[in-house]
Amino acid sequence: MADVAYFTKEGLENLKQELQELKTTGRSRISNAIAEARDKGDLSENAEYDAAKEAQGLHEAKISQMQEVLANARLLDESKIDASKVLALSIVKIKNVKSGATMTYQLVAETEADMKSGKISVASPIAKGLLGKKVGEIAEITVPAGTMEFEVLEVTR
The missing domain is CATH 1.10.287.180 (Transcription elongation factor, GreA/GreB, N-terminal domain)
Structure with missing residues (x-):
């Protein structure tokens, strides 16, 4: 299936x-x-x-x-989605704990992903690590280069 x-x-x-x-x-x-x-x-x-x-x-x-x-x-009906945590279609602002760099991404379906416009697939390692997190939480994400820590700064729709 x-x-x-x-x-x-x-x-x-x-x-x-x-x-x-x-x-x-x-x-x-x-x-x-x-x-x-x-x-x-x-x-x-x-x-x-x-x-x-x-x-x-x-x-x-x-x-x-x-x-x-x-x-x-x-x-997805955006009006029925919990905006307090990171879910599909969330726009999330994160900060790399180690470098202090901030990034903003929207989590979208794999076919809609477009890194240039800040849309990443919900199936990507970063998105998977962020799903379910709330503002202020730290996400430890394993990427090919090792483990990275991101702090969730803001979650919007």
């Missing part, structure tokens, strides 16, 4: 649009590539045809994977 993924309304809409794009334009583009390769003659020695068929298989696998994610997607 697949894992349940929690999404914001915007993230869920983006996922639906991407899936629709793959099903329509993407399939059409691959179908045209296969037809062009087929027109070039003998299929037993046609590398373009083989490449197009392989691309079709990968494309269909991606569509199948996205459909599974959508089937297990849950939309």
Whole structure:
């Protein structure tokens, strides 16, 4: 059974649009590539045809994977979420206890993660270590470089 993924309304809409794009334009583009390769003659020695068929298989696998994610997607109602502790969709300001550096992240679904905009996946080591923490608590998080301590400074929605 697949894992349940929690999404914001915007993230869920983006996922639906991407899936629709793959099903329509993407399939059409691959179908045209296969037809062009087929027109070039003998299929037993046609590398373009083989490449197009392989691309079709990968494309269909991606569509199948996205459909599974959508089937297990849950939309979070932010008004019903406890804002006193770190949960999915929380915006959390943390301080590295050792260096004193502060960072602000929003914990989002894996498909919505974007480090440039400060959105990290709830499945990441930092997010997992922060889940359930309240303001003032210290989270000890094991990362590839070792163990780090972060103090939760602020939790908002």
